[in-house]
Every structure is written in C-alpha cells, then in structure tokens.
Amino acid sequence: MAYTQFVLVCAGTACDSCHSRAIYERLVEGVRAHGLADRVQVVRTGCFGFCAQGPVVKVLPDESFYVKVQPTDADEIVAEHLVKGRPVRRLLYSGPAPAAAVTEIPFYQKQLRIVLRNCGLIDPENVHEYIARDGYAALARVLTEMTPEDVIEELRRSGLRGRGGAGYPTWKKWSFTKVVEADVKYVICNADEGDPGAYMDRSTLEGDPHSILEAMAIAGYAVGAHQGYIYVRAEYPLAIHRLDIAIRQARELGLLGRDILGRGFDFDIDIRLGAGAFVCGEETALIASIEGKRGMPVPRPPYPAVRGLWGRPTVINNVETLANVPVIILKGGDWFASIGTETSKGTKVFALTGKVNNSGLIEVPMGITLREIIFDIGGGIQGGKRFKAVQTGGPSGGLIPEQFLDTPIDYESLAKLGSIMGSGGMIVMDEDDCIVDVNKFYLEFTVDESCGKCAPCRIGGRTMYNLLTKIAEGRGTVADIEQIQTVATAMQKASLCGLGQTAPNPVLSGLRYFGDEYRVHVKERRCPAGRCRALITYTILPDKCIGCTLCARRCPVNCISGERRKPHVIDLTRCIKCGECFQACKFGAVQRS
Amino acid sequence: MGKITLEELRELRERARAELARRGADASGGDIIVGMGTCGLAAGARETMSTLVEELNRRGLSNVRVRPTGCMGLCHSEPTVEVRIPGMPAVIYGKVTPEVAQRIVEEHVLGHKLLDDHVYDRPAPDLMSPPARPGK
Numbered sequence: 097m098a099y100t101q102f103v104l105v106c107a108g109t110a111c112d113s114c115h116s117r118a119i120y121e122r123l124v125e126g127v128r129a130h131g132l133a134d135r136v137q138v139v140r141t142g143c144f145g146f147c148a149q150g151p152v153v154k155v156l157p158d159e160s161f162y163v164k165v166q167p168t169d170a171d172e173i174v175a176e177h178l179v180k181g182r183p184v185r186r187l188l189y190s191g192p193a194p195a196a197a198v199t200e201i202p203f204y205q206k207q208l209r210i211v212l213r214n215c216g217l218i219d220p221e222n223v224h225e226y227i228a229r230d231g232y233a234a235l236a237r238v239l240t241e242m243t244p245e246d247v248i249e250e251l252r253r254s255g256l257r258g259r260g261g262a263g264y265p266t267w268k269k270w271s272f273t274k275v276v277e278a279d280v281k282y283v284i285c286n287a288d289e290g291d292p293g294a295y296m297d298r299s300t301l302e303g304d305p306h307s308i309l310e311a312m313a314i315a316g317y318a319v320g321a322h323q324g325y326i327y328v329r330a331e332y333p334l335a336i337h338r339l340d341i342a343i344r345q346a347r348e349l350g351l352l353g354r355d356i357l358g359r360g361f362d363f364d365i366d367i368r369l370g371a372g373a374f375v376c377g378e379e380t381a382l383i384a385s386i387e388g389k390r391g392m393p394v395p396r397p398p399y400p401a402v403r404g405l406w407g408r409p410t411v412i413n414n415v416e417t418l419a420n421v422p423v424i425i426l427k428g429g430d431w432f433a434s435i436g437t438e439t440s441k442g443t444k445v446f447a448l449t450g451k452v453n454n455s456g457l458i459e460v461p462m463g464i465t466l467r468e469i470i471f472d473i474g475g476g477i478q479g480g481k482r483f484k485a486v487q488t489g490g491p492s493g494g495l496i497p498e499q500f501l502d503t504p505i506d507y508e509s510l511a512k513l514g515s516i517m518g519s520g521g522m523i524v525m526d527e528d529d530c531i532v533d534v535n536k537f538y539l540e541f542t543v544d545e546s547c548g549k550c551a552p553c554r555i556g557g558r559t560m561y562n563l564l565t566k567i568a569e570g571r572g573t574v575a576d577i578e579q580i581q582t583v584a585t586a587m588q589k590a591s592l593c594g595l596g597q598t599a600p601n602p603v604l605s606g607l608r609y610f611g612d613e614y615r616v617h618v619k620e621r622r623c624p625a626g627r628c629r630a631l632i633t634y635t636i637l638p639d640k641c642i643g644c645t646l647c648a649r650r651c652p653v654n655c656i657s658g659e660r661r662k663p664h665v666i667d668l669t670r671c672i673k674c675g676e677c678f679q680a681c682k683f684g685a686v687q688r689s
Numbered sequence: 690m691g692k693i694t695l696e697e698l699r700e701l702r703e704r705a706r707a708e709l710a711r712r713g714a715d716a717s718g719g720d721i722i723v724g725m726g727t728c729g730l731a732a733g734a735r736e737t738m739s740t741l742v743e744e745l746n747r748r749g750l751s752n753v754r755v756r757p758t759g760c761m762g763l764c765h766s767e768p769t770v771e772v773r774i775p776g777m778p779a780v781i782y783g784k785v786t787p788e789v790a791q792r793i794v795e796e797h798v799l800g801h802k803l804l805d806d807h808v809y810d811r812p813a814p815d816l817m818s819p820p821a822r823p824g825k
Contacts, residue, residue, distance in 0.1 A: 215761070
C-alpha cells in the first residue's frame with residue numbers, strides 16, 4: 097500500500113531545540129496506534145525557516161501548516177487531521193497578514209517570486225519551457241495590442257523603480273529616451289553585478305535568461321531602439337553561456353532579429369563582457385566600457401537617456417528591473433502596484449548572507465520588515481548568537497542596528513536609516529563582528545575599486561581607510577573619528593559618481609549607531625568583539641588550564657608550550673592572534689583581552 | 690525552425706504547456722529537477738545529477754527524466770533537487786550528495802517514501818500557475 101499523506105516535522109536546529117524530536121516520535125507512535133502506518137509517513141525535514149513560530153509541522157498534500165506545536169499536540173493532529181480529515185484549527189498558522197495584500201501568497205509564506213518566477217522551475221537552456229510559462233507572451237501582446245505609449249503608461253502605473261540601486265522610476269527613463277529624436281537608440285541591460293555577497297542578477301540570468309531578452313525587446317519597442325547590449329562581467333561564465341544559448345534560440349525562433357512575430361519590429365541583442373571592475377556598474381562608466389574606453393564615469397547630465405552609447409539615446413536598466421517587465425505587461429501595472437508600499441512597488445530580490453542560518457536567494461514584497469527576513473526566512477542567527485547589525489546595499493549601503501529591525505523596508509525607509517536598497521546584498525552580522533573591522537573591510541573594497549578619476553573618491557577613500565586602520569591598530573584618537581566624519585561627508589557631496597558618493601555610507605552608519613564601539617577602540621584601546629588583532633591578546637589562565645594540550649596541538653605557529661597535565665603558556669612574541677586556542681579550549685582557560 | 694508568427698507562437702505555447710503538464714502525470718514516470726545555478730554547481734550539483742541519471746539507468750527507469758534548472762533559492766542547502774513523480778507530492782530535497790541521490794531513486798521514486806532530514810519547504814508559491822492570462 098502506498099502512502100497518501102505525509103507529515104513533515106521540521107528538524108532544523110531551532111525546532112529541534114524545542115522538542116521537535118519528541119513531536120516526531122509521538123506522531124509516529126500515534127500513526128501506528130491508529131493503524132495508519134501504511135498510508136501516512138511521518139518525515140523529519142530540514143529547516144523550514146519559520147523558526148520564531150517553531151516547532152513547525154506541515155501536512156502534505158493538503159499543505160496544512162501548523163506552528164508552535166507541542167509534543168502533547170501530536171495525538172490531536174493524528175486523531176483529528178489524519179484520521180478524520182479535520183485540520184486542527186488552533187494550531188494552524190494565522191499570524192499577521194503578509195506585507196502585501198496579494199492573494200497569491202499563502203498566509204504563511206513570506207516570499208513572492210516575480211523576478212524569480214521561473215528560477216528553479218524551468219530548464220534555462222530550453223526556450224520551450226520558458227514559452228510554456230507565458231514566455232514571450234508579453235512581447236507578443238506589446239507588438240500586437242499596445243503602442244509604445246501604452247507600454248510606458250503600463251510601467252508608470254506599476255510604479256516599478258530601478259533595482260540597481262538608485263531606485264529611479266523605470267517609466268521615466270524609458271519615456272525620456274523615447275521622446276528624444278534620433279535615428280539610432282540603444283537598450284542596455286546592466287548585468288555588472290559586483291558587490292561582495294550579491295548574486296541576485298547572476299542567479300536570474302542563469303535561471304531565466306529569456307525573461308531578460310524579452311524585456312529588452314519590449315524596452316526597444318517602447319523607446320524606438322533596435323539593438324540591445326547585455327553588459328555582463330566575465331566572472332559569470334555560466335550566466336554568459338546560458339545567455340548565449342538563449343539569444344541563439346530566440347533568433348532561431350524569430351523572437352529576436354528582423355520582423356519579430358511578423359509585426360515589422362526589428363530588435364537584436366549582443367553580449368558585451370566586462371572585466372570585473374565595480375565602477376562599471378555605474379551607467380556612464382559602463383557605457384564607456386562598451387565603447388572600448390577605460391571604464392570611468394562622466395558627469396551627468398547629459399543622461400544616457402539623451403546621450404548614451406556612442407552618443408545615442410540609451411535606456412539602461414538593471415537585470416532585476418527588466419525581469420519584472422514581462423509580468424507587468426501580462427498581469428497589468430495595477431496588479432504590480434498592489435504589492436509593496438506607497439512609494440516602492442513590487443518585490444525585491446535579496447542575497448541573504450552572513451551569520452544567518454538559512455542563507456539564500458530570496459524575493460520578498462516591499463514593505464516586509466528586516467526582522468521577518470532575518471528571523472523568519474533566514475531562520476535567525478547562527479549558533480544562537482546575538483544579532484548585531486545588517487548591512488544592506490553591499491559596500492555602498494549602511495549598517496542597520498537591532499532597534500530598526502521592524503522598519504518596513506522600501507527605498508525611502510532604508511535611506512532614512514542611512515543605508516540604501518542597493519542592488520540587494522544583505523549581510524547579517526552577529527555579536528562577534530567588530531564594526532570598525534567590517535567598515536574597514538568594505539572601505540578596502542571601494543578604495544580598491546575606485547577608478548581614480550575624481551579626487552574626493554580617490555583621496556578621500558584612501559584617507560578614511562588609513563584612519564580606520566589606525567583605529568583598528570590601537571593608534572587612533574578622538575580627532576581621527578572626527579576627521580573620518582568630515583572626509584566622509586565631503587566624499588558624499590563631491591564625488592563624481594555613485595561609487596564615491598556611497599562609499600562612506602557603511603562608515604557613517606557605523607559611527608551613527610555604533611559610535612561607542614569606535615570610542616572604545618580609541619579611548620580604551622580595546623576591541624569589544626575581539627576582532628581587531630592589534631588590540632587583543634590571548635593568555636592562558638593557569639588555574640583553569642588542566643594541561644590537555646589541545647590548544648598547543650591546534651596552534652598553527654607552535655607558540656604554546658607546557659607539559660601534559662600542567663598549565664600551558666602562550667609565547668606572546670610569536671602569537672599571531674588567530675584565536676584557534678580560544679576556540680579550542682573546553683575549559684575556558686584561554687582568555688581574550 | 691524558421692521564424693514563427695504569432696499564431697505559431699500560440700501553438701508552440703500550448704504544446705509546451707501540455708508537455709510541462711504531462712510531467713508528474715501518470716503518462717510519464719515523472720521528473721527530477723536539479724538546481725544547477727552557480728551555487729548548486731559549486732556544491733556538487735553535477736555529481737548529484739550524474740548519480741541520478743546513472744541510478745535511474747541502472748534500475749531501468751528510463752521514463753523518469755532528469756533536468757537542470759536554475760537556483761531554487763535555498764543556497765544554504767545546496768545541491769537542491771525537486772522530485773515530481775506520479776502519486777507523490779512534489780518535494781524539494783536539499784543537501785543532496787551522491788549518496789542521497791541514490792536514496793532518492795531507491796526510496797522516493799521506487800519506494801514512494803519521503804527521505805528523512807532532506808525535505809525543504811518551497812520558498813514561494815508559483816506565480817505563473819495557474820497561468821497568467823494566456824498571451825494572445
């Protein structure tokens with residue numbers, strides 16, 4: 097006899113610590129006692145990511161979702177739900193409605209996949225699978241039923257804003273490009289995703305390349321362009337490979353090229369590879385790079401919409417922005433605008449990484465809170481540690497501390513907190529992370545990636561980095577902190593492009609929310625999180641050390657000595673402060689100070 | 690294939706949709722879909738995929754198809770694999786090493802049982818199904 101029902105019991109770390117094992121055992125026992133063992137299977141699962149509501153139990157195929165289940169509830173689930181087919185109402189999740197009043201979201205699911213609608217479902221190298229899921233239906237509708245003005249109007253109603261960072265309304269970009277008189281115009285897809293920890297665009301290109309091609313053709317129709325370029329970094333070989341295949345397939349079917357679908361519209365797309373410079377994500381630098389010049393920004397205006405690639409009007413949109421377009425055409429701008437907040441519509445894809453249990457690629461409606469992302473979807477902080485801050489927007493964003501976790505996120509609220517939406521990197525930090533150290537890490541990246549064209553970014557970034565290094569090494573003063581503030585503000589105001597304008601964000605938000613931590617570094621010459629190596633020393637407490645030799649065996653530079661069963665000693669002159677001994681000691685005998 | 694017209698695109702969509710729908714129906718032995726984004730590949734999805742193919746061949750299960758897809762979003766549990774076979778709910782498995790892949794064929798595909806400790810929740814509902822208004 098085959099199983100017809102499956103009871104899934106979450107056995108993730110958080111649920112496991114709340115007796116999910118006992119629930120599992122009682123369910124198994126109950127199923128057997130009621131003679132259901134040959135048609136109901138009880139299964140332990142990986143983390144369902146709803147940890148604050150755990151332990152979680154889900155019944156398939158009817159998808160009942162039980163939360164905060166106690167071992168004593170197991171019998172009722174078996175007797176009522178499995179035997180009589182009546183779900184146990186009091187245990188069904190009935191929490192706050194999702195941020196978006198969209199009927200498509202089952203009440204317990206926090207995510208909504210518009211951009212990623214096909215990612216993880218279709219074979220990206222098979223155009224038929226894309227077509228089966230309404231692929232190129234939006235392009236067909238645009239070419240047959242809509243004028244370019246209609247397309248732009250639909251986008252205006254949708255409220256779609258650029259997902260690359262700045263959040264400029266997409267319809268305006270298209271509209272500005274459309275109204276310029278020119279014989280040749282271009283559409284560019286900015287796939288130069290470069291911030292550490294971000295991989296939203298890569299995943300979209302790898303998982304659903306045709307959606308970008310379709311959107312670019314729609315953009316071409318709306319603005320009067322016949323040629324598109326996808327600017328993608330060479331470090332994304334799989335994305336490039338799949339784009340290549342997709343472009344070839346679309347051309348073979350006549351969905352790119354001359355006279356698309358017999359409607360007299362010509363549009364083709366080529367790929368341009370970037371060499372991996374972060375600054376080339378800035379639109380004017382990107383355009384320079386396609387033109388074969390060195391990737392450096394130029395002052396705006398004129399904006400690319402007026403004078404872009406080879407001096408022609410150019411629409412330039414990021415991957416995620418474009419991926420929304422076909423759905424907006426098919427489901428309507430009003431549908432899209434029903435999701436999200438007053439000023440920010442639709443969803444946002446984030447690459448959730450750092451000290452969170454369930455790192456991953458997530459897509460959530462605008463207006464969801466950081467707490468829901470980190471603790472419900474992300475499953476909370478690894479190892480039960482304390483949350484300290486989350487950095488949104490990668491190296492251009494800012495740190496957001498715990499007291500703002502309940503802020504509904506959109507472009508404006510993040511800016512108010514001193515961060516940005518950015519492209520969507522989201523890095524979670526816990527109590528073991530030092531803010532000075534983290535700030536230094538990101539600044540090192542932006543200093544390295546600065547193109548050097550304008551002085552505020554080139555000199556300001558380096559000056560700030562040197563000051564941060566001084567503080568991290570215990571040589572800092574209160575005056576240094578003040579100088580960082582001055583330089584950062586100048587950089588924000590005077591830098592030529594977004595790279596320099598946003599590079600100080602992490603540091604400024606660090607000073608704003610974690611100023612005390614900075615001051616401890618300069619006044620007490622101490623790093624509370626124990627990350628700044630120059631400020632910490634490891635010593636062994638003789639009265640706690642039992643001489644097990646574990647630390648000595650772990651030490652990579654062999655600087656711990658001592659006889660077996662006698663207290664050990666660290667040779668501080670040779671210690672590299674890696675912390676291995678501190679991690680290894682089971683008796684709390686290694687002290688970090 | 691030559692350039693298609695609107696009418697042909699519509700026909701192609703209907704055919705492709707029927708093809709997708711047939712999956713997991715009794716007519717076929719089902720589908721096993723492997724997440725092959727960079728995250729999956731870095732975690733060993735290629736080995737997982739070849740193990741699945743070998744294992745199905747070895748057992749003569751030629752009617753079960755193994756297909757690649759992009760990132761399912763569960764990067765913390767790569768490689769990820771979705772199994773859709775007739776008579777079973779579609780489930781996503783995470784941390785599918787070659788050993789787990791063998792067990793999936795043996796226990797899930799043949800035994801019609803779910804594997805312990807590897808099932809993960811689908812992160813979001815499918816927006817495109819039932820299909821958005823069919824394109825014209």
